Amino acid sequence: MIRLAIVVPCYNEQEVLPDTNKQLTGLIMELKAAKQITEDSFILYVDDGSRDDTWKIIDEFAKKESCVQGLKLAGNVGHQNALLAGLMTVKDEVDAAISIDADLQDDIAVMSDMVTKLEEGCDIVYGVRSARKTDTFFKRFTAESFYKLMKVMGAKSIYNHADYRLMSARAIDGLSQFKERNLFLRGIVPTIGYKSDCVYYERKERTAGESKYPLRKMLAFAFDGITSFSIKPMSYIMGIGVFLIICAVAFAIYAFHSYLTGNVVSGWTSIVLSLWFIGGLVLFSIGMVGQYIGKIYMEVKERPRYIVEARVGDSSYKRA
Ligand code: UDP
Ligand code: MG
Numbered sequence: 001m002i003r004l005a006i007v008v009p010c011y012n013e014q015e016v017l018p019d020t021n022k023q024l025t026g027l028i029m030e031l032k033a034a035k036q037i038t039e040d041s042f043i044l045y046v047d048d049g050s051r052d053d054t055w056k057i058i059d060e061f062a063k064k065e066s067c068v069q070g071l072k073l074a075g076n077v078g079h080q081n082a083l084l085a086g087l088m089t090v091k092d093e094v095d096a097a098i099s100i101d102a103d104l105q106d107d108i109a110v111m112s113d114m115v116t117k118l119e120e121g122c123d124i125v126y127g128v129r130s131a132r133k134t135d136t137f138f139k140r141f142t143a144e145s146f147y148k149l150m151k152v153m154g155a156k157s158i159y160n161h162a163d164y165r166l167m168s169a170r171a172i173d174g175l176s177q178f179k180e181r182n183l184f185l186r187g188i189v190p191t192i193g194y195k196s197d198c199v200y201y202e203r204k205e206r207t208a209g210e211s212k213y214p215l216r217k218m219l220a221f222a223f224d225g226i227t228s229f230s231i232k233p234m235s236y237i238m239g240i241g242v243f244l245i246i247c248a249v250a251f252a253i254y255a256f257h258s259y260l261t262g263n264v265v266s267g268w269t270s271i272v273l274s275l276w277f278i279g280g281l282v283l284f285s286i287g288m289v290g291q292y293i294g295k296i297y298m299e300v301k302e303r304p305r306y307i308v309e310a311r312v313g314d315s316s317y318k319r320a
Pocket of ligand 2: 101103105206211
């Protein structure tokens, strides 16, 4: 049996919280009855600086029910940071934690499978949407294009997985070693390592309240995801520069030929040639500078270079 925490970031969620709490406490009860989790497993609601009655509601739940805890952040720091705050809070108190959005669009029924997979030896279990029937075409299209773009840009991420996942205590410990400020958990978690697996479910519609991720925030989030994990855009710019320089050389041959055969306006050759060449050179140089900035960027993140999973054999020897 494991001690489990369900971590739920909440921002202005007064409309959905009563129902969410009913469902989650019900589920906790079921999991306890099935002897999958210990009696002292709990739900942690993280209030991300809400301006409505969210905290008041959480506070009441916590007073009424022993399996509910609350954490109030001093201000709104955004979904990713709120989630991290919750995970770091429970890190040393539980064997594993499942994170889920307050609107319960993700199917809570698969939590039991997540715990089973943990027992079978996985440290990270991703919740993956098998279908996106309930999402609007627009949301589906933008979201799926995003996952594909992430892949092209070379960032690790799990296709159609949002922040619904189970992490073991040691996986959360690994996460705590990532010191970066631009948090994109979906990208970081797969880089931690350990054995992982997926569970599949269908995503539901938001029952009440409205999405806290309007297009503007979604785009910012996607941009963050790519720029936090990849310095490939720089390489592409450099590539275009090289391409233009090659074009300039090819063009030079053509222009020189035209010059020799005499069918050009005077001055055309030199102008056109310098246009291509200088353009290519400028892009190449920007890309080159970008490569260095990219390296600095990767350095200042101070990511752990490795995370040790285990060591075997006698290591008790001490030098005198
Ligand atoms: N959220 C948060 N802080 C914010 C915005 C959102 O903690 O600044 C929480 C929100 O309460 C919800 C989760 O993040 O639990 C996901 O938000 P939402 O359901 O609005 O996103 P969507 O499902 O539309 O992508
Ligand atoms: Mg949602």
